[in-house]
Amino acid sequence: MESIVASTCLLPPPQSLQEKHKDNGGSVFDMTLLQKQSNVPMHFIWPKEDLVPAQEELNTPLVDLEGFIRGDEEAPEYAANLIRAACLTHGFFQVINHGIDSSLIRSAHDHMEALFKLPMTQKLRAKRTPGTMWGYSGAHADRFSSKLPWKETFSFPFIDNKSEPVVTNYFKSTLGEEFKATGVVYQKYCEAMKELSLKIMELLALSLGVDRLHYREFFEDGCSIMRCNYYPSCQEPSLALGTGPHCDPTSLTILHQDQVGGLEVFANNKWQTVRPRSDALVINIGDTFTALSNGRYKSCLHRAVVNKYKDRRSLAFFLCPREDKVLRPPEDLVSSDGTKNYPDFTWLDLLKFTQNYYRADEATLQNFTKWLLSSK
Numbered sequence: 001m002e003s004i005v006a007s008t009c010l011l012p013p014p015q016s017l018q019e020k021h022k023d024n025g026g027s028v029f030d031m032t033l034l035q036k037q038s039n040v041p042m043h044f045i046w047p048k049e050d051l052v053p054a055q056e057e058l059n060t061p062l063v064d065l066e067g068f069i070r071g072d073e074e075a076p077e078y079a080a081n082l083i084r085a086a087c088l089t090h091g092f093f094q095v096i097n098h099g100i101d102s103s104l105i106r107s108a109h110d111h112m113e114a115l116f117k118l119p120m121t122q123k124l125r126a127k128r129t130p131g132t133m134w135g136y137s138g139a140h141a142d143r144f145s146s147k148l149p150w151k152e153t154f155s156f157p158f159i160d161n162k163s164e165p166v167v168t169n170y171f172k173s174t175l176g177e178e179f180k181a182t183g184v185v186y187q188k189y190c191e192a193m194k195e196l197s198l199k200i201m202e203l204l205a206l207s208l209g210v211d212r213l214h215y216r217e218f219f220e221d222g223c224s225i226m227r228c229n230y231y232p233s234c235q236e237p238s239l240a241l242g243t244g245p246h247c248d249p250t251s252l253t254i255l256h257q258d259q260v261g262g263l264e265v266f267a268n269n270k271w272q273t274v275r276p277r278s279d280a281l282v283i284n285i286g287d288t289f290t291a292l293s294n295g296r297y298k299s300c301l302h303r304a305v306v307n308k309y310k311d312r313r314s315l316a317f318f319l320c321p322r323e324d325k326v327l328r329p330p331e332d333l334v335s336s337d338g339t340k341n342y343p344d345f346t347w348l349d350l351l352k353f354t355q356n357y358y359r360a361d362e363a364t365l366q367n368f369t370k371w372l373l374s375s376k
Helices: 002-006 031-035 066-070 075-089 102-116 120-126 166-175 177-208 214-219 287-292 331-337 347-356 364-375
Strands: 018-020 027-029 062-064 092-096 135-138 152-159 223-231 243-246 252-257 263-267 270-273 281-285 302-304 312-319
Touching (some): 027 031, 066 177, 075 092, 075 177, 102 152, 102 177, 102 223, 102 252, 102 312, 120 166, 152 166, 152 177, 177 214, 177 223, 177 252, 177 312, 287 347, 347 364
Parallel strands (some): 062 092
Antiparallel strands (some): 018 027, 092 281, 135 152, 152 223, 243 302, 252 312
16 A cells, blocks of 8 residues: 555646646646746656557447437448447447537636636635546646646536535536536536437447436436546657556546547557547546446556647546446346456445545556455
8 A cells, every 4th residue: 555655746837837726735737837848847847658659540449329219120230340349449439419419518618727727816716626536737746746647627516416516516606607618618518528428328238238217227316527628739748648658446437528639549559649639539448347346348548649739628427327326237248257356336436536545557456456355
């Protein structure tokens, strides 16, 4: 446990590049100042083994959802077969004709651009406080002291609550009434992403040969995470990363990236680029679903590189189960495999592990399992 805790030692960034927030305490990097530096600060330099450049483009599985959404009889099986092949290999695919209004996606990007252009004093009104998942973060400097990601993020919760617009209220309470319109856009965006993620859960169930509604029903009452990502241009992109190599600890990620490019997936023992498609949504499996599939489906190892000349933005929706639900694979999978590959746990258990003890990487699930068993 000592080595795990040491790897997430929290230290403040250099005074010249940080902004203080008197109310919340702590510090964040001002990315506007960072872009003006002649060299990448040491806190942002990654090890050479993490910086090996991608040499080719990933032949991304493209799943057309039109027939499935329309209710065509043969479409679910065809889509499920494509998804199965991808998830057994690297846990990554893209979907088109997904039913999400393109104008809603554009609006979400426009509001994200406006958010990250706010003065630092306004961003810090929504600064993430220690022990929470939500709010603004500059390079995650509130959590880590080295291998910092070259990015800013703004994260907020989504619960499908018919009686209360959770996202709209979050924006009003953290940034002020003038951001109600932004909250409304992201409320609609999250609702659309949640419904799409549940449809994909149906296809994942079919691809695994279990009851079609098994995973959909499991995730219906969960609290999911929405995150806006901003990757500023970087003067020395060969030294820094927008996001280091990691698997998402969540269950399923739905990402829409702009046209700059920078997302890379580790497949066939090498890093491969993912060409942006404005009409497609990127889908990747996370650690929690790997456990729910009894280890059959791979949690996608991916990273984000930075660009010397262009800023990059992306919208990420992370599907999560309810925090107190016990995570275990369907009995059909366990019976077929002959063994249960992970102990029972809750999403709250894994969340606490990644927030308090361990920085998410390619081995999060394995190390979490060891930690969980040793703590019982």
